[in-house]
Amino acid sequence: MALLEVKNLQVRVAEREILHGLTLSVNQGEVHAIMGPNGSGKSTLSHVIAGKPGYEVTGGEILFKGEDLLAMAPDERAAKGVFLAFQYPVEIPGVATMTFLRTALNAQRKARGEEEFSTPDFLKRVREVAGSLGIPQEMLKRGVNVGFSGGEKKRNEVLQMALFQPSLCILDEMDSGLDIDALRVASEGVNALRTPERAMVVITHYQRLLDYIVPDHVHVMSKGKVVKSGGKELALELEANGYAQYQEAAA
Amino acid sequence: MNIAVAKTEKADVAGANFASVVAAAPGSGKVADARREAFDNFQRIGLPHRRIEDWKYTDLRASMRDVLPAAPAPDAAALARAEAAVKLHAIDGVRRLVLVDGALATSLSDLAALEPGLSIRSLRAALDAGDDRLLSLDTSNPMTALNTALMTDGVVIEVADGAKLTKPLQIVHIASGGAPAAMFTRSLVAIGKDSAATVVESYIAAEGAGLYQVHDAAVITIGDGARLDHVRLTEDSREAFNIAAAEVRVGTHAHYNVVGITTGGLVSRYSSTVTIAGEHAHVETNGVNLLNGKQHADTTLVMNHDVPHCVSREGFRAVADDRGHSVFQGRINVRQPAQQTDAKMMTRALLLSDDAEADNKPELEIFADDVTCGHGAAIGALDDQLLFYLRARGLPEKEAEALLIQAFVGEAIEAIADDDLRALAIAAAERWLAARG
Ligand SMILES: Nc1ncnc2c1ncn2[C@@H]1O[C@H](COP(=O)(O)OP(=O)(O)OP(=O)(O)O)[C@@H](O)[C@H]1O
Ligand SMILES: [Mg+2]
Numbered sequence: 101m102a103l104l105e106v107k108n109l110q111v112r113v114a115e116r117e118i119l120h121g122l123t124l125s126v127n128q129g130e131v132h133a134i135m136g137p138n139g140s141g142k143s144t145l146s147h148v149i150a151g152k153p154g155y156e157v158t159g160g161e162i163l164f165k166g167e168d169l170l171a172m173a174p175d176e177r178a179a180k181g182v183f184l185a186f187q188y189p190v191e192i193p194g195v196a197t198m199t200f201l202r203t204a205l206n207a208q209r210k211a212r213g214e215e216e217f218s219t220p221d222f223l224k225r226v227r228e229v230a231g232s233l234g235i236p237q238e239m240l241k242r243g244v245n246v247g248f249s250g251g252e253k254k255r256n257e258v259l260q261m262a263l264f265q266p267s268l269c270i271l272d273e274m275d276s277g278l279d280i281d282a283l284r285v286a287s288e289g290v291n292a293l294r295t296p297e298r299a300m301v302v303i304t305h306y307q308r309l310l311d312y313i314v315p316d317h318v319h320v321m322s323k324g325k326v327v328k329s330g331g332k333e334l335a336l337e338l339e340a341n342g343y344a345q346y347q348e349a350a351a
Numbered sequence: 352m353n354i355a356v357a358k359t360e361k362a363d364v365a366g367a368n369f370a371s372v373v374a375a376a377p378g379s380g381k382v383a384d385a386r387r388e389a390f391d392n393f394q395r396i397g398l399p400h401r402r403i404e405d406w407k408y409t410d411l412r413a414s415m416r417d418v419l420p421a422a423p424a425p426d427a428a429a430l431a432r433a434e435a436a437v438k439l440h441a442i443d444g445v446r447r448l449v450l451v452d453g454a455l456a457t458s459l460s461d462l463a464a465l466e467p468g469l470s471i472r473s474l475r476a477a478l479d480a481g482d483d484r485l486l487s488l489d490t491s492n493p494m495t496a497l498n499t500a501l502m503t504d505g506v507v508i509e510v511a512d513g514a515k516l517t518k519p520l521q522i523v524h525i526a527s528g529g530a531p532a533a534m535f536t537r538s539l540v541a542i543g544k545d546s547a548a549t550v551v552e553s554y555i556a557a558e559g560a561g562l563y564q565v566h567d568a569a570v571i572t573i574g575d576g577a578r579l580d581h582v583r584l585t586e587d588s589r590e591a592f593n594i595a596a597a598e599v600r601v602g603t604h605a606h607y608n609v610v611g612i613t614t615g616g617l618v619s620r621y622s623s624t625v626t627i628a629g630e631h632a633h634v635e636t637n638g639v640n641l642l643n644g645k646q647h648a649d650t651t652l653v654m655n656h657d658v659p660h661c662v663s664r665e666g667f668r669a670v671a672d673d674r675g676h677s678v679f680q681g682r683i684n685v686r687q688p689a690q691q692t693d694a695k696m697m698t699r700a701l702l703l704s705d706d707a708e709a710d711n712k713p714e715l716e717i718f719a720d721d722v723t724c725g726h727g728a729a730i731g732a733l734d735d736q737l738l739f740y741l742r743a744r745g746l747p748e749k750e751a752e753a754l755l756i757q758a759f760v761g762e763a764i765e766a767i768a769d770d771d772l773r774a775l776a777i778a779a780a781e782r783w784l785a786a787r788g
Contacts, residue, residue, distance in 0.1 A: 150743045153735065178745035190740045194758025200744075203754060208745035243758075260744065 101166055103128045103299045104149070104268055110159035111141075111148055111324075118144045120324040121160065126268070129296040133310055133335060134303045136321030137343045142303045143187055145321075146272045150184040151177050164268065178204075179211035181267030185257035185274055187303075192244035197256070200244045201226060205263060229262045233289050234282075250277030258289045269293065270301045275309040287312030307339040322346045372421070376503060378478030382486065389490045389499035396493040405622075408678040408710050409649040411494070414618050415592050419564050421501065422452035422532035429527035432557035434459055436525050440555050440586075442775055445521040452527050453534025454504045468514025468546070474505035474537055482507070485539055488568055488598055492622060495596045498568045501535040505567075508550070512543035512574065519549035519580075519769060524567065526591065528560035537568045540581075544574040544602075549769055550581050554615070556588040563588070567595040575602040575629055581609040582772050584779055587616035589644065596622045603629025610767050611638040611650065612776050614783040619648040626655040627663065627689075634663040637763040639776075641756075641783040642675030642707075649678035654696075656689040659719075665696040668763045670756055671707035672787065680712040681726065687718040696726040701733065701759050703752070753784045 104126040111119040118141050126132050134142055148155050149162060151174035162169040169177060192200065206216040217225070230240060233255050245253050254274055261269055271290065275283055290300070290313055302313055310318075310332065318334040319326045320343070327346045328334065376386060398415055399406035425433065433451040437459060441447075448471065449459035455473040462471060477485060485507070490496035506522055522538060542548050554565060565587065573579045587593050593616045601607050613619050625634055640648040654663050669677035681696045700709030713726040733755050741751035760780055767773040 152739050152743070173748070174739065174742040175745050175747050175751075178743055184743055186740070190736050192737050192740070192755070192758065194761045195754055200741075200754070203750070204741070204744040204746055207747065207750060211745065211747075264745070 102126060102163075103165060104301075105163040106145075106149075106160070107162070108160035109145070109148070109157065109162065111144060112156040112158055113144065113154065117158070118324050119148070122321075122325055124319065124326060126299045126301060128267075128299055130317065131294065131300045131302060131313060131315045133315035133318045134301060134321055135305065135318065135335060135338055137347065140321045141324040142321055143272055146184050146270045146301075146303060149270060150174060150182060175207065176211065178264070178266075179208045183261050183264055183266035183269050185254070185261060185269065185271045187272040187276070189245050189253045189257055191246045191248075193246050195244050197240045197242060197244050198226065201240075201260065201263060204260070208264060226263065229259055232292075233259055233262070234285050235259055251279060251282045254278055255282065255286055258286050262289060262293060265293075267297060268299050268301070270303070272303045273305070274302070275304055275306060283309065284312065307335050310335050320346050372501060376501065377475040378481065380481060381483060382478050382481060385486045386500045389496040392490045392496040393493050393500060399493050405492070405651065405680075408676075408680075409618070409620050409647065411594070411618070414647070415564070418497065419531050419533040421503065422529065422534050422563070424454050425451040425456065425527055429529055430456060430458065432527045433525045436555055436557040437523060440523070440553060442521060442551075442771055444771060445519045445551065447521050447523060448506050449523045449525060450504065450506070450534070450536055451525050452529065452532065453536050455506060466514070466516055466518065468511035469516060470509040470511075472507045474502065474507055474539075477507040477539070478502075484541070484570060485537060487570055488596065489624070492596060494566065494594045494620075495568055495622075498535055498537060498566050498596065501566070502537040502568070503535050505536040505538040507539045508541070510542040510546045510548050513545050514543065515547040516549070519551055519772060521551040521553060524552070524554045524565060526556045526560045526563040526565070526588065528557040531562040533564040533566060535566045537570070539570045540579070541572045542574055542577050542579055545576040546574060547578045548580070549772070550579065551584065551772060551775075552582070553584045553586070554593055555586050556591065556615075560588045560591070562590040563592075565591065565593040565595065567593070569595070569597040571597060571599040573599070573601045573605045573607055576604045577602065578606040579608070580768050581607070582767055582776065583609070583611040583621070584776065585611070585613040585615055585619050585648075586779055586782075587619070589615065589617060589646070591616045593619040595620070597624070599623065599625040601625065601627045601629065601632045601634055604631045605629060606632070607634045608766065608768065609636045610763065610776065612641070612764070612779050613639070613648040614641045614779050616648065617646060620651070621649070622651040624653040624655065625663070626657060627661045628657055630658050630660045632661045634661070635766060636663075636665050637766040638667045638679070639760045639763045639780070640669040640671070640677040641760065641780060642670065642677055643672035643787060645674050647676045647678070649680070651678075651680040652682070654681070654683045654694060656683070656685040656692045656694060658688060659690045659692070661689065662693045663695070666763055666766070667698045668760050669698070669700040669709050670703065670760060671700065671709055672703035674704075674706045676708045676710075678710045680714075682714040682716070683724060683726075685717040685719050685722055685724060689719045690721045692719060692722040692724065694722070694724045698728045699759070700730040701756065702730065703733065749787070753787075756784060757781075
């Protein structure tokens with residue numbers, strides 16, 4: 101059984117259909133890359149998987165570990181192991197990053213019937229992970245993402261991912277806004293999370309990220325559909341030839 | 352003394368009983384004269400209603416309907432219930448002064464071993480001694496007039512010049528949960544030149560308390576170069592009325608920092624007039640209302656800048672759920688001599704339901720020409736983007752909302768200087784959030 105099974109998904113936003121029957125299957129341990137032109141629906145797919153309100157699913161289904169994901173509230177999905185690293189992480193003034201991390205982690209654990217982390221264990225864990233991602237302690241005292249640079253926000257997403265240990269990680273343009281060194285550090289953080297159980301869906305426009313996070317499968321999305329799937333060499337081909345031929349295929 | 356001072360349509364209901372109320376009330380001579388005059392003022396208007404501009408949003412004639420009979424002096428059982436409630440709300444490291452059903456309960460109060468420079472008396476004793484500082488409040492406000500007429504007890508706190516109290520003073524108003532009744536209290540806080548003090552006023556109820564009325568007033572004077580930190584925590588029972596007024600006078604180079612949190616009560620109103628009478632004074636007032644069900648809370652502030660070179664800041668935040676109704680009326684008066692005044696007022700309201708309401712009435716009256724004055728207001732709902740982010744990280748809906756609400760009110764609570772008191776205010780907000788489910 102696949103970990104994530106998206107079948108013939110049709111999604112409307114504001115009366116307009118954005119995804120027109122998208123199918124995608126991700127197994128445990130696999131890394132899938134999704135590429136495609138701006139506006140092809142990549143973020144829409146990631147939002148629908150995470151449960152963002154405002155999207156109307158008019159057809160198809162999403163199964164996660166065999167269960168109907170669309171029937172679950174966003175927090176239930178998170179507790180079950182779905183994690184979306186946002187393309188544009190929001191700023192939450194007045195909520196200290198540390199408080200946020202602890203509240204979120206413990207909410208997930210509670211929902212799974214696990215014991216909440218004790219404060220010292222939690223602090224130790226956050227320090228370790230933050231250290232490995234080059235996130236200074238001082239940043240953790242600030243409001244969530246408040247005053248963070250674009251790259252710092254992305255690193256904060258990877259920090260959460262490492263902390264929550266989800267079974268499915270969706271990275272929506274993790275590489276945008278990261279400088280060359282930060283990209284390497286963040287990618288190493290992501291690679292450290294690769295296990296035979298955990299799967300990743302990496303949305304990106306650039307081969308450079310896939311040099312670090314080497315995918316098992318690459319999909320091309322165009323106009324709300326997956327129009328081509330292949331191995332990691334497909335990304336190289338896209339880099340050389342662009343999307344023109346696939347856009348025609350979708351039209 | 353268990354006399355109805357009912358006030359409904361006609362202003363003559365209590366007249367017959369009033370003579371006996373006054374006869375039993377503390378103070379004679381000018382105190383008794385002031386009571387009589389104040390009662391006449393009250394009788395002329397009666398309970399304020401929506402057609403009185405200042406009470407437009409808080410129509411006591413409609414919500415309170417009657418002034419309840421004054422509570423009897425607490426008996427042993429009432430004191431025991433009050434003691435249990437005090438324990439529940441206890442803060443470490445404060446000097447506690449407890450008023451049970453409007454009477455100073457010496458057995459529950461820390462009146463021994465006062466720090467040098469600190470003096471504490473009961474209002475009763477001060478009125479008996481004819482202390483007319485207690486009669487200074489403006490009785491054109493009908494509810495202040497009623498309070499002047501019927502005040503029975505309270506605390507009179509004086510801090511000598513130069514004395515810096517390290518221990519906060521907490522005045523706890525407790526309704527013991529007897530038959531529905533009213534308490535008429537007044538307190539005085541006078542802190543001398545170059546002194547410092549922290550005063551907390553808590554309004555709480557013993558378990559099982561339902562309907563009661565708090566009618567309270569405070570006279571506060573802050574000497575030159577002195578600093579007063581003032582915290583008000585209104586956590587009355589969900590059926591209670593809390594109608595309070597304060598007049599604050601701030602001296603030269605003095606600092607007044609006040610934070611009020613209202614999470615309890617059915618109808619609460621705090622009318623405060625701050626007069627900045629000395630140059631280079633600094634006043635900061637912050638308030639938070641957390642309301643749900645049918646709770647109504649009204650904060651009405653008048654900031655008088657009488658002299659030059661002073662700074663005032665007003666920050667007020669409201670969170671209203673269900674049919675909660677929050678009111679903020681803020682008036683800044685800058686008199687002609689008060690050049691170089693820097694006065695700002697900002698209100699923000701967060702509405703959590705379609706039926707919740709927040710009214711905001713800022714007024715600036717400026718007669719000086721070289722000033723920086725401004726006000727701003729914002730009203731809105733919780734940000735969906737932020738809510739989704741939190742939920743995507745595993746927080747259930749109510750928890751996500753609670754975290755954002757805490758962040759929203761947190762900024763106002765941050766203004767409380769003392770760590771323990773700040774924790775107390777946060778705990779009050781958390782209790783409100785937890786009760787929300
Ligand atoms: N809330 C919305 N209202 C209206 N249209 C929307 C909304 N959200 C997305 N769309 C539209 O849906 C289409 C797909 O958007 P989406 O963000 O999923 O694209 P994307 O593939 O992630 O693009 P990019 O590479 O630029 O990030 C776009 O045409 C976008 O304008
Ligand atoms: Mg996108």
